[in-house]
Amino acid sequence: MNSLLSFKPYNGIVTKGDFLNALGSALGPKGLTSDPDAMAPWLTDWRGRYHGAAVAMAMPAATAEVAAVLRICSDHRVPIVPQGGNTSMVGGAVPDGTGTALVLSLRRMNRVRRLDAAAGLATVEAGVILSELHDIARGEHMRFPLSLGAKGSATIGGLCSTNAGGTQVLRFGTMRSLVLGLEAVLPDGSVLDSLAPLKKDNRGPDLKQLLIGAEGTLGVITAATLHLVPEPPETATAWVGLDSPQTALSLLRRLERLPFAVESFELIPADSLELVLRHIPGTRPPLESASPWNALIEATGERDVREQLESALADALDRGLASDGVLAANQAQAMAFWRIRESISEAERASGPAVQHDISVPVSAMPDFMTSAAAEVERAFPGTSATAFGHLGDGNVHFHVRAPADVDPERWITQAAKPISDFVYDRVIAAAGSISAEHGIGQMKLDTFQRVTDPARLRALNALKAAFDPLGIMNPGKLVPSLASDARAP
Numbered sequence: 157m158n159s160l161l162s163f164k165p166y167n168g169i170v171t172k173g174d175f176l177n178a179l180g181s182a183l184g185p186k187g188l189t190s191d192p193d194a195m196a197p198w199l200t201d202w203r204g205r206y207h208g209a210a211v212a213m214a215m216p217a218a219t220a221e222v223a224a225v226l227r228i229c230s231d232h233r234v235p236i237v238p239q240g241g242n243t244s245m246v247g248g249a250v251p252d253g254t255g256t257a258l259v260l261s262l263r264r265m266n267r268v269r270r271l272d273a274a275a276g277l278a279t280v281e282a283g284v285i286l287s288e289l290h291d292i293a294r295g296e297h298m299r300f301p302l303s304l305g306a307k308g309s310a311t312i313g314g315l316c317s318t319n320a321g322g323t324q325v326l327r328f329g330t331m332r333s334l335v336l337g338l339e340a341v342l343p344d345g346s347v348l349d350s351l352a353p354l355k356k357d358n359r360g361p362d363l364k365q366l367l368i369g370a371e372g373t374l375g376v377i378t379a380a381t382l383h384l385v386p387e388p389p390e391t392a393t394a395w396v397g398l399d400s401p402q403t404a405l406s407l408l409r410r411l412e413r414l415p416f417a418v419e420s421f422e423l424i425p426a427d428s429l430e431l432v433l434r435h436i437p438g439t440r441p442p443l444e445s446a447s448p449w450n451a452l453i454e455a456t457g458e459r460d461v462r463e464q465l466e467s468a469l470a471d472a473l474d475r476g477l478a479s480d481g482v483l484a485a486n487q488a489q490a491m492a493f494w495r496i497r498e499s500i501s502e503a504e505r506a507s508g509p510a511v512q513h514d515i516s517v518p519v520s521a522m523p524d525f526m527t528s529a530a531a532e533v534e535r536a537f538p539g540t541s542a543t544a545f546g547h548l549g550d551g552n553v554h555f556h557v558r559a560p561a562d563v564d565p566e567r568w569i570t571q572a573a574k575p576i577s578d579f580v581y582d583r584v585i586a587a588a589g590s591i592s593a594e595h596g597i598g599q600m601k602l603d604t605f606q607r608v609t610d611p612a613r614l615r616a617l618n619a620l621k622a623a624f625d626p627l628g629i630m631n632p633g634k635l636v637p638s639l640a641s642d643a644r645a646p
Contacts, residue, residue, distance in 0.1 A: 188213070247599040370620075397479040428543055541558040
């Protein structure tokens with residue numbers, strides 16, 4: 157991007173003050189800040205790995221205000237970084253360090269526009285926090301069937317923009333499956349209104365699906381119509397000890413044949429469990445004796461779910477598919493099991509540096525991949541500890557490589573992260589997998605994405621970017637290389 161020294165007049169606006177005045181007129185005093193202290197928390201990702209700067213932060217309260225912001229930025233070639241809860245795992249919502257970009261926060265757009273329990277629909281704005289949507293739906297005896305560890309801060313707009321997954325993908329799919337309609341503002345300020353939940357619509361490609369998972373590089377999602385499902389009459393949660401990922405998949409396949417619905421099947425290795433027990437206060441081992449692997453299983457159904465799951469697990473013990481198991485006696489115990497699963501990343505951070513990978517391979521290949529890739533990494537990088545955990549049933553695990561003991565954290569990350577990630581991703585691609593299953597590409601994986609992705613996919617993505625955002629102002633440096641644009645600092 158051009159520096160202030162090379163800034164040229166465009167549409168008559170030539171100074172930072174003029175640009176901010178234009179935004180201020182569109183947004184009002186609550187909708188704009190350039191105060192460094194107010195912006196500081198939103199210029200760093202939650203992991204503390206990416207730090208940026210911004211000319212200002214816009215905080216629109218309505219779609220019309222978002223449209224006005226994008227028109228102003230388009231007219232004056234100012235880059236825009238859309239931001240929800242800033243929970244990206246790949247630096248997808250942080251501006252670069254030039255200070256030329258405008259951070260566009262959607263957090264003030266937090267209204268539920270419509271909730272129709274009978275139709276199983278909720279139309280909500282982009283800034284609605286996931287846990288708040290859960291609470292609102294529960295008040296109508298419904299639920300939005302997507303959950304993840306960051307549910308207390310992640311927003312609907314961000315979840316759509318990254319095609320978030322989580323722990324219930326096994327039954328309900330990712331955000332792509334749960335978004336029935338979408339409202340978005342395109343880079344020129346025009347509003348795409350596709351909120352109507354049409355079952356059939358053959359007016360060409362589905363534009364909302366192009367925006368879902370685009371990481372804010374094609375436009376700004378401002379609202380979504382989401383699929384709600386009734387609260388299940390019965391839910392049963394179990395923690396099961398296992399010998400290997402292979403037996404875990406065999407157990408899952410047997411459970412899927414039974415009358416109840418398996419909504420979650422989370423695979424957790426012993427070392428991840430041990431880290432949680434060591435670093436997260438109040439956690440306790442679910443089983444009396446340790447197992448090499450563990451599965452956290454949640455099943456729902458109309459009736460007798462607990463009895464059916466208990467019988468199925470007893471049969472699994474007899475067949476050697478499980479070594480031990482316990483069913484949650486009540487909701488509090490079920491929540492304690494889930495707290496272990498959702499605290500793995502926090503416990504890992506407390507234990508020392510690690511290189512994280514969010515990957516997928518075909519489900520049938522995942523058990524062998526988990527064990528063989530971990531062994532290969534530990535041989536290639538002596539002293540490291542490689543482990544995988546997560547959503548076995550949909551072929552997505554979090555493959556983490558922890559540092560050797562007694563290393564300097566920053567130095568190790570600087571020196572080891574790229575070679576380790578290249579090593580892991582090369583094996584993922586060889587297994588016909590994806591280097592990003594649910595977290596996106598952001599800025600963290602951009603170079604790797606360019607290196608390992610087939611040219612046809614890259615050409616298609618670049619063509620979409622050029623068509624939607626010819627000026628290259630939408631979330632530059634994320635997902636696709638920034639266009640050679642005339643973007644400039646005000």
